[in-house]
Amino acid sequence: MCTVYGDRHYRTFDGLLFDYIGDCKVYLLKSSANVTMSVTAENVDCFESGVICRKSLFISIGQSIIVFDDDSGKPNPSSVIDRQNVHILNAGYFTIIHLTQYEISVLWDRKTTIHIQAGPQWQGKLSGLCGNFDLKTVNEMKTPDNMDLSTSQEFGNSWTAAEASHT
Numbered sequence: 126m127c128t129v130y131g132d133r134h135y136r137t138f139d140g141l142l143f144d145y146i147g148d149c150k151v152y153l154l155k156s157s158a159n160v161t162m163s164v165t166a167e168n169v170d171c172f173e174s175g176v177i178c179r180k181s182l183f184i185s186i187g188q189s190i191i192v193f194d195d196d197s198g199k200p201n202p203s204s205v206i207d208r209q210n211v212h213i214l215n216a217g218y219f220t221i222i223h224l225t226q227y228e229i230s231v232l233w234d235r236k237t238t239i240h241i242q243a244g245p246q247w248q249g250k251l252s253g254l255c256g257n258f259d260l261k262t263v264n265e266m267k268t269p270d271n272m273d274l275s276t277s278q279e280f281g282n283s284w285t286a287a288e289a290s291h292t
């Protein structure tokens with residue numbers, strides 16, 4: 126399981142713990158297999174106070190684009206959801222998104238904690254801030270071009286998605 130929590134804490138599938146401070150949307154998961162898949166998250170400064178109260182969550186897989194940009198646990202109406210393969214349920218404090226066909230589950234507390242589970246079919250086929258899921262902890266910090274990095278801040282910056290939060 127990969128876990129992201131608070132405004133900067135990350136734990137990869139392979140168990141690397143690191144901090145990354147950034148304002149932009151970042152790739153938690155990106156598939157390097159033949160299925161196009163990504164999970165991105167962005168810190169939200171809800172009260173313009175500098176305090177991060179929530180993350181926005183974006184899941185793209187197959188034909189679906191699922192956007193959570195508030196704390197309701199309901200996807201933004203602009204989302205495109207393949208209901209055959211995407212199941213969203215709210216259970217207690219968590220919103221759970223099961224991508225059943227793809228063996229991926231995302232658990233989000235509608236605040237800043239996101240857990241991602243991926244089935245064994247994804248081992249060694251992922252990249253992003255959740256790491257490559259090859260069961261080795263030492264090789265996590267790689268750029269999208271598969272270059273090794275020495276600091277978590279460089280690692281995080283390398284996985285920034287195009288849109289920044291400051292507009």
Ligand SMILES: [Ca+2]
Nearest residue numbers: 139258259261
């Ligand atoms: Ca690894």
